[in-house]
Amino acid sequence: MTPRDPTERDVELLESHETDIFAGFEGDIPGEPGRLETWIRAYGPAAAAFVVVLALWEILTRALDIETFLLPKPSEILDRFITNAPIIWGHGFRTLVEALGGFVIGGTLAVAMAFATVRWAAIREGLLPFAIAANTMPIIALAPIANNWFNVTSPLSKMAVVSVIVFFPVMINTTRGLFEVDPGELDLLRSMAATPREVLRHVRIPNALPYFFSALKVASTLSIIGAIVAEYFGGPQDVLGQYILNRANLFQFPDAWAAILVASILGIAFYVLIVLVERLAMPWHVSLRATEGG
């Protein structure tokens, strides 16, 4: 019994069917917009909106003669941002260290806990409900108490607050990612007589990556917020939170706003860093495929 040669009709079908599907993956198709044009199309509206809002802000604060302590002009904020740059960036650096430290501690514990829920059903059934409940608590309210636990002058007290804030979303999301697996994939691995460790490595962990990174993106912004709010409750003066507080108390609002601008830049930079790592870690994911080509 030898296989029959495919008829011409079959080959035609095969080709017409499958080359069409690949048309979208060929990349540089003549007539397609170039790189710059796509870039402008993607980011142009946001950039334009940013400029318009700033311009309106400047014009309206001038035209309506709004007091600086209510809302400073962008130009004033920019002026302080530049003249005070060494101070506020120095403060920003120390706040960032607190945020990063807490992020790493909280994130690591969260991932360890998520893996423990896979390994031991008792942890999953006994502790996960409490973790989900804890996630709904306003954890930032712990800040004064954490300052008390971990010596208010030590950055560790701020890291403690940040790590608790980071822990819950990362833990809950990663756990979901480890469990919300396509049952077909589990059957497949079972048919291959794979060990639980192999199932973890080949299916659960890759499946959890998108969940994990979504949580990290949320946690990156939360960690900066957490660090600054924890600083409001006391500690060394050379950090963003205390600086904003002191300047506001002295009615030096443009200074406070300049510090807030630094905090925002740090938050955005942190977020972008996570996005870049995410792209490296899972180029296969559906949300990132468009940039991949074929």
Place this chain on the structure above:
Amino acid sequence: MSDAVVVARGVGKVFGTDTDRVEALRGIDLQIARGEFISLIGPSGCGKSTLLRLIGDLLQPSAGELVVNGKPPRQARLDRDYGIVFQQPTLLDWRTVRANVELPLEIMGVAREERAARAEEMLALVQLAEFADHHPWQLSGGMQQRVAIARALGFRPALLLMDEPFGALDEMTRELMQQELLRIWTETETTVVFVTHSIPEAVFLSTRVVVMSPRPGRISAVIDVPLAHPRDVETRESDDYYRLITEVREALRRGETGEGRR
């Protein structure tokens, strides 16, 4: 008997608890010889997929006995005696086509060079060698299903279990895939158990068609398909083919209305 790849004796399966139980299968007796191509056909709820999953040790029977390759199904699974293809290709998105085909070999602990060579061979068999470095989402549904077949055949299993593998494909692709599958079956000399609800598909592919009826699922008829090999477009237009399709259809209807129940 020694040449039987699958032996089922009085196999039954009940799902659920005492208060809420569904009898999916009752009294299944079946022998599948080496090299056969068996289709399980029947309406939804007749337990054909359940029977396949029992053979593959993805489920445990509630009654009776199953022997796969002379062993209990569990042992056959641990020995990697069978490859399985589901209705969905179930390819891992994070792996390339090649790495997907290599997955079972990797889990078996086959050395890297050997893995690469076998993946190459299997991808050539399903005519996808040039797509080895693509990711699954870049392939059409039919191509993805061919990757799944290559993966299932990678460790040269004695038994290939297929659960409506072409169910999600359009008619044209489906006929091509059936043709491909027959060619692969001929080349690899595997035994195939194939679940389908398409009568023409069952007749075109099989050496025997096992007709099942629902509530509870049981075998209502077994029909031999003596069509000559190789089968092709002409087979699909032959009188014998139509006659067998009619025969299977009538057996299905008899099973449905309860005639011929023992």
